[in-house]
Amino acid sequence: MATLSIIDPVTRIEGHLRIDITVDVKGGVQQIVDAKSVGTLFRGFEKILVGRDPRDAAHITQRICGVCPVAHAQASVLAQDNALGTKIPANARILRNLVNAANFIDSHLLSFYLLTLPDYIAGAAPMPPFTPGWTNDRRFDAATEKQLAANTVAAIAMRRQAQESGALFAGKLPHPVTFINGGITAAALPAKITAFRAYLDKVIPFIQNTYLLDAQTLASVYKDYYTLGKGYGRLLAFGVFELDTTTTNKLFKAGYVASPTSPVAALNALNVQEFVTYSYYNNTDNAKKPSVGTTTPMYPKTSAYSWLKAPRYGTLPCEVGPLARMWVSGDYRKGVSAMDRIVARAYEALKIAKAARAWVDQVVPNGSVYTTPTSLFGTRSGVGLTEAPRGALGHWFGTSNNTISRYQIITPTCWNCSPRDNKNVAGPLEQALIGTPVADPSFPIEAVRIVHSFDPCLDCAVH
Ligand code: NFE
Numbered sequence: 445m446a447t448l449s450i451i452d453p454v455t456r457i458e459g460h461l462r463i464d465i466t467v468d469v470k471g472g473v474q475q476i477v478d479a480k481s482v483g484t485l486f487r488g489f490e491k492i493l494v495g496r497d498p499r500d501a502a503h504i505t506q507r508i509c510g511v512c513p514v515a516h517a518q519a520s521v522l523a524q525d526n527a528l529g530t531k532i533p534a535n536a537r538i539l540r541n542l543v544n545a546a547n548f549i550d551s552h553l554l555s556f557y558l559l560t561l562p563d564y565i566a567g568a569a570p571m572p573p574f575t576p577g578w579t580n581d582r583r584f585d586a587a588t589e590k591q592l593a594a595n596t597v598a599a600i601a602m603r604r605q606a607q608e609s610g611a612l613f614a615g616k617l618p619h620p621v622t623f624i625n626g627g628i629t630a631a632a633l634p635a636k637i638t639a640f641r642a643y644l645d646k647v648i649p650f651i652q653n654t655y656l657l658d659a660q661t662l663a664s665v666y667k668d669y670y671t672l673g674k675g676y677g678r679l680l681a682f683g684v685f686e687l688d689t690t691t692t693n694k695l696f697k698a699g700y701v702a703s704p705t706s707p708v709a710a711l712n713a714l715n716v717q718e719f720v721t722y723s724y725y726n727n728t729d730n731a732k733k734p735s736v737g738t739t740t741p742m743y744p745k746t747s748a749y750s751w752l753k754a755p756r757y758g759t760l761p762c763e764v765g766p767l768a769r770m771w772v773s774g775d776y777r778k779g780v781s782a783m784d785r786i787v788a789r790a791y792e793a794l795k796i797a798k799a800a801r802a803w804v805d806q807v808v809p810n811g812s813v814y815t816t817p818t819s820l821f822g823t824r825s826g827v828g829l830t831e832a833p834r835g836a837l838g839h840w841f842g843t844s845n846n847t848i849s850r851y852q853i854i855t856p857t858c859w860n861c862s863p864r865d866n867k868n869v870a871g872p873l874e875q876a877l878i879g880t881p882v883a884d885p886s887f888p889i890e891a892v893r894i895v896h897s898f899d900p901c902l903d904c905a906v907h
Contacts, residue, residue: 446477447885452484454895456559458511459902460484461861463895465877467885476891479870479877481861483752486724489907490739493851498524498821498843501851502623505839508853508907510618511554514547514610515832517623519839519853522691524625527826527843528817531689535811536627538803539613541685542640543620545800546610549647550603551833552766552793555899556659557599560786563893564662565589568596580889583665592661595654602650609643612636627814634809641804648797651790659790663783673782673894675876677704679768680757680859682711682838684831685799695799696831699772700757704780708772713829716838716854718753719865725753730866734840734852735825750863751906754871755854763872764835764859765898766792782876782897789899821846832856834899857905860898873898 445468452462466478489508493501502520506513518540525532565584567574584592607617613630614620622630630636663670683698692698698711718737720729725748726740742748754761762768763780767788770776775795776788825842835856842850862871870878873895882888 449885449888449891451888451892454892454900456562456896457900457902458509459900459905461895461900461902463877463891465882465888465891467882467888473881474883474885476877476880476882479874479891480749481752481863481871481873483750483861483902483906485902485906486741486743486751487903487906488739488741490851490853493841493848496848497846498527498841498848499625501839501841501848503619503621505853506619508855509901509903511551511901512547512832512834512904513619514544514614514617515830515837516839517620518544519828519830519837521623521625522828522830523826523839523841524828525826526828527821527824527841528625528819530626530815530817532627532815533812534689534806535632535808536813536815537686537689538807539628539630539632539813540623541803542800543610543614543622544685545796545803546606547617548796548833549651549793550606550610552789553599553603553606553655555789555833556655556786557596559899560896561592561596561658561662563889563896564666565592568593578887578889580884580887588661592658595658598650598654602647605643605647609640609647612640624814626817630813632807632809632811632813637804637807637809641801644797644801644804648794648801651794651797656790656794659787663787666783669783669893669897670779670781672880672890673785673876673897674780675763675872676761677780678702678760678762679771679780680711680762680764680836681769681772682713682829682831682836684769685796695796696769697773698829700762701768701771704777713827713838715758716755717758718755718854720753721866722748722750722863723753724748724751729753734838734854735827737840737850737852739852752858752862754862754865755859756865759865759867759869761862761865761869761872761875762859764856765789766833766835768835769831770795782894785897832904834901834904835859853907855901855904855907857898857901861900861902861905873900
């Protein structure tokens with residue numbers, strides 16, 4: 445007989461996520477036969493932005509989230525630079541990249557040690573918030589558990605190092621004050637460049653010698669998770685970390701992968717659209733490209749079950765995130781699964797930290813960090829495509845009489861945790877859950893592990 449298990453809230457994520465799974469026996473195996481990913485909160489940042497000065501958007505959109513605020517600031521200033529045609533100095537590009545890199549490193553350490561690992565070990569200490577916790581399917585011996593718990597405590601200190609490094613050119617973190625259309629307001633002071641380098645020289649060995657090894661240890665003991673949570677295997681990346689003045693040459697390339705056996709295709713961002721048939725928005729918002737998108741909350745709504753819209757590439761649900769980025773860029777192509785997401789994230793942290801180490805040496809001390817825009821916004825439109833730690837992020841906006849007339853944001857978690865679309869096709873996380881064997885429907889740890897492999901942030905997703 446089918447059992448409905450509701451996980452509400454899913455903890456160790458940011459924001460408010462509910463997962464409804466139906467467990468039944470199929471082919472002799474007890475497994476998830478249906479899944480719904482539910483965003484349970486409306487926020488309305490896209491409405492808040494209308495009527496504001498476009499330059500404020502970099503600061504307002506950061507408040508969507510304290511975990512990936514730099515990415516929102518970056519998407520916003522990229523959109524503003526795009527609208528005004530501003531070419532920023534190389535120093536500004538590099539300093540923005542360094543702040544963003546610091547945030548990615550912080551976020552990936554958070555994701556692995558504090559949000560993911562407690563699905564597999566008892567936690568850093570036998571006290572709340574690590575207790576009480578589920579104890580099913582614990583496979584590590586006591587000594588390994590103890591070491592992983594100790595490394596979790598060390599990772600918290602490393603997160604602080606990453607945050608402090610980013611704050612050197614962000615003014616402060618988590619929410620940077622220096623990101624601005626035309627560049628960055630932080631000076632490239634020699635002492636700050638030296639300090640950033642010193643921070644990276646502490647963080648890189650931790651990623652290389654601890655984080656990466658711990659991720660590999662997890663993968664070696666829970667090998668079966670390479671076969672679980674596969675989902676569609678369809679990957680999308682907008683690309684991030686500009687390497688020169690073009691918007692196309694990036695450390696992580698933009699691209700689309702139809703399946704793990706397909707070649708990487710060029711990204712056509714015009715294919716992106718959002719559906720709301722199963723979302724608490726008026727159906728007038730349906731099938732809109734973000735450049736003309738609308739956000740019209742509607743609650744209650746009979747068919748709906750989530751406050752996330754359903755972004756699609758054309759009509760296709762796509763997975764975004766570190767694995768998608770690493771796949772598109774050719775750095776990781778072992779497979780698409782729950783464990784591949786976790787391992788690719790660790791390798792990505794190392795790649796970013798090493799790249800940042802090289803970028804620090806490219807900063808011109810006291811060099812220019814700002815290009816004065818040559819006009820006001822007037823009536824224009826802009827788009828900023830980048831990546832947040834959790835995947836592809838886009839900001840699309842238009843102005844009229846120098847104020848924002850429309851603003852649309854599509855976040856990584858909106859891609860990954862989307863509900864069904866107008867064709868009733870499941871979102872990527874929903875699809876990844878379906879077919880997963882579950883030993884005990886009252887403690888569906890298998891489902892929770894798959895959810896955490898996506899590292900969801902529902903604050904971003906509902907924005
Ligand atoms: Ni709130 Fe975010 C990232 C964005 S996830 S963490 O990374 O945008 O949707």
